[in-house]
Amino acid sequence: MRRLAKALLVPVLALGLAACGSPADRQLGYEVDEGGFGNVTRTNSAIMAGEISATQILASRFASEVPSTVTFPFNSATLTPEARAILTRQATWIRQFPELRFSVYGHTDLVGSDAYNQRLGKRRAQAVVDFFASQGISRTRLDALVSFGKTQPVVATQGPEEANRRTVTEVSGFHRRASAPLNGKFAAIVAREYIEGGTRPHPANTVVVSQVDPGAD
DSSP: OHHHHHHHHHHHHHHHHHHHSOTTTSOTTTTSOSSOTTHHHHHHHHHHTTSSOHHHHHHHHHHHHSOOEEEOOTTOOOOOHHHHHHHHHHHHHHHTOTTEEEEEEEEOOSSSOHHHHHHHHHHHHHHHHHHHHHTTOOGGGEEEEEEEETSSOSSOOSSOOGGGSEEEEEEEEETTOOSSSSOHHHHHHHHHHHHHHTOOOOOOOOOOOOOSOTTOO
């Protein structure tokens, strides 16, 4: 029994030492699991258990993959070139997920009355929705035009502050969301991206030119 234990222990120790060595000494495939190997399984399990929703996952993904906020000039709902560039990136992301709905929230700085800033925030949100519509996104996918006015400043200052003059775009849900924990439309997104991610581009056809002298025997 001791001999058997030693025989099993030696390969395990060798494998552990190989993993601690230089990259050239490590076995093929050591880099596959970099600590996040089980994240997908944990996420799927959490969705099925109802601990997190598909909307939460896609909302976090949207916020991490594209800037969700654009800012405005003082007392204006006009989109700047910088804002248009960010909204173009948002629109590109939104078009990739036709199953989703989005909300646009308008905000202002603390200068002016509550009523005026409420209207200004709404105009800013409307400007973003109009831009999305110009990019081919249906207005029916934009859930609401909500104005928080000056009630949610990023920077607590009474003076003009660009960071407070903003709109925020967020994922708000699915079209006709199913009641199951794993939304059917979310499953369709997962399947679509899985297939696209596993599809390799077909190599370009090449023409082989003969190097043989046509006059040779």
